[in-house]
Amino acid sequence: MLKSNKWILATKFEGEPKHSNFKLEEEDLPALKEGEFICDAVYLSVDPYMRAFDYPVESCIIGEQVARVLESENKDYPVGCLVQMYSGWRSRSFVNAASRKETEEIHLLKVPDLGEREPSLALGILGMPGMTAYFGFLEICQPKAGETVLVNGAAGAVGSAVGQIAKIKGCKVIGFAGSKEKCDWVKSIGFDHVFNYKEQDIDKSLKEAAPDGVDCYFDNVGGNFTSKALQHMKQFGRMSVCGGISVYNASQPVLTPDPFMTILFKQLKVEGFDVMRWETRFPEGKAEMKKWIDEGKIKYRETVEEGFENMPKIFMSLLKGANIGKMIVKA
Incomplete structure (x- = not known):
């Protein structure tokens, strides 16, 4: 049985987040059925809005990630496929892509072909x-x-x-x-x-x-x-x-x-x-942003830190202004 690690909220935030607010837990992932797949996190996003969200205690910290399909029973998401989704601070995610409700809740998308650019851009300037x-x-x-x-x-x-x-x-x-x-x-x-x-x-x-x-x-x-x-x-x-x-x-x-x-x-x-009010128009916005990037009219930077185990520390550093451009965690 495959396992995953996830960061949960251990205690409610009061003032600046502290290490004691976070707890790393292990969870078992179910065996796959038709339409389902399991993927490993490649890049995870940390964003300021995560501090403003009202989390229930013991819930997984929210957030988007780019992940690579590890096992699959879904022909549309074969092994090796890159996806992006709001599955939270998880090292490995189980996805029932056959369920419309779940797919809508996690905003599941395939990462577009970015050529020689890193797929992390799907969480930043093109995300x-x-x-x-x-x-x-x-x-x-x-x-x-x-x-x-x-x-x-x-x-x-x-x-x-x-x-x-x-x-x-x-x-x-x-x-x-x-x-x-x-x-x-x-x-x-x-x-x-x-x-x-x-x-x-x-x-x-x-x-x-x-x-x-x-x-x-x-x-x-x-x-x-x-x-x-x-x-x-x-x-x-x-x-x-x-x-x-x-x-x-x-x-x-x-x-x-x-x-x-x-x-x-x-x-x-x-x-x-x-x-998300403009979610249905994201393809329009992404196409225009990519065109401007290709034309050299928009430049971007990423601050990439490593280690899923360091998610809380990296998130707290973001809130103190440690980033230039998009802050990304490489799993």
Whole structure:
């Protein structure tokens, strides 16, 4: 009987995640029946949203992975086939591809032919983060040539893609990141102005880079950064709320000044989103992103760490900003 390891939530998160919040367990996998297969994790994703998810204790930590089929009783998924799916932090997964319900729940897909590129891209620029940037920015902010776009978390998988899409659309782009190395990379991929939010005043920086105000704001950070950024929005500006990594670990975040009155007086359009609302259009977004990559209009980076046994440590380092581009775990 084949076995798998999985990381479960041992205790509820309170503040920053700790090693004691996680527990590694072993599980038995059933013998295969028609339509089923078992696959080994090759690459696993760690993402900030995993901290915000409300997990039941003893449940497997959620997440997407690229896996290689190890045993199969399904002709559509032969041994050696690469798949991507939301099967969580598991070293080995059992999949009943004959069950429509299970297939929909884990969002099972075959990894497309990426040529010489690593299949990890299916978890990054050509996966959920890339689609988050593509649809979350273009559909909500609807940028126009000549407008000014603000992106925080600009060195991350999503933020870096948003800024480059904005440049493709003819916008001026301002980015904020948290280290010199990150800022240097963000500048190298075409952002017009880049600031280190840990060293430079947000208000002063935005007055310098956008004296007439910001048209579109793509927010990955939330918290006080956003409260300040809203003060620099133009009338009828548009804001896409993607995440709030600055407040995921906070028990009582304080927002100063009050963002809601700013939204009212500036008549801003502010919309949060879950990227899965555009799931049926992912082929469109992936095709466009791949075309831009092939044309050299979009560049990407991955921070690859090794070891399934290190998943919690790598996840915690992500929340502290250890990544440039997409953080990937190589099993």
